[in-house]
Amino acid sequence: MLLQNDPKDVSQNWNKDMHAIRTYSQHCADNIHMVAPQDFVKRHENLARTLQNDDDAFAYVMEPSATMLYFANIGWSRTERPFVIIYSLDDTSATGVAMTIVTPMFEATRAQEQLIKAKLPSDVPVEVVTWIEHESPYETILSVLESKQRRAGQSKTKVYVEATTRLFVAKGISDAIPASSSLATAVASQAIQQLRMVKTPVEVDLMRCAARVTHFAVQKVHPYVKPGLKESEVAAMMTEALAHGGLEETWVVALVDENAALPHGNPAHENVVQPGSLILIDTGGSFYGYQSDLTRTFFAAGDADHTIKTNQTLLDAWQSVKNAQQAVIDTMKKGNSCAQVDLTARHII
Incomplete structure (x- = not known):
């Protein structure tokens, strides 16, 4: 849901993006076999x-x-x-x-x-x-x-x-x-x-589709997360995007700046997005009975002159987690235990 004072062209772009999510979801569903x-x-x-x-x-x-x-x-x-x-x-x-x-x-x-x-x-x-x-x-x-x-x-x-x-x-x-x-x-x-x-190929396809639709929805919401939005407004946009993707029983945790350091949120106060704010979106839902669970962290847009006031410590922390994520993906192979995968990330961070 966009703020009422958003310009008409932003609203039109939002509607186009929501349509794109619906189309992407339908295409994903059309190309897999459902549980029969x-x-x-x-x-x-x-x-x-x-x-x-x-x-x-x-x-x-x-x-x-x-x-x-x-x-x-x-x-x-x-x-x-x-x-x-x-x-x-x-x-x-x-x-x-x-x-x-x-x-x-x-x-x-x-x-x-x-x-x-x-x-x-x-x-x-x-x-x-x-x-x-x-x-x-x-x-x-x-x-x-x-x-x-x-x-x-x-x-x-x-x-x-x-x-x-x-x-x-x-x-x-x-x-x-x-x-x-x-x-x-x-x-x-x-x-x-x-x-x-132990999942069948059909179940794996459904889980992969659930994750892809969720990821696509986050990508479409990302450009609309701008200075002035409250955490609850970011969450509302994400909830709407997931609904357009056909996901049910959806949930969203949207956190800004220091609130993003709280596991699973529930901060004492609601933050407002500032230029260069750190944004965390933790979200998911049910796609034909199979769950997605995805977290993305990114920086909000800057001022009118595109200046982003983000300190180097935050940038280094973000990059460290990004490196750990890639290492985990490389380690998630048959024969490796979940403990090995977990420790791979912890050692890097």
């Missing part, structure tokens, strides 16, 4: 194979999360009322696992609507189980797990819980298991967690 319904079949088959190869586990429980979106294509907000999906080994299923949604009864219709929106193929069998307000959701979850354990075979007793599950939900499930039961819960194994960590 059959991809969820493959994900379920991989999950089934991983559970089958596990000596003890037969089920995987998850709250609304990126993991739920990955396996079920269902987005749901976490509330005080548990909503979970349980995947369990099932040799009658074409994919090797059955999918059970456990939802508050009053949310059952919404859950069914989300299932329709998910467009999961018929190879994915889904059951919806509800719990009533005056009953324990954990007793309902336990009942489902006991039923699924019998189907999977009594030799399997472990229930994996997705790693980001809230403590009160994980503990609620664990505490509901009676002492006489053979069932036990555990945080999902590394093998289970890596199913989502």
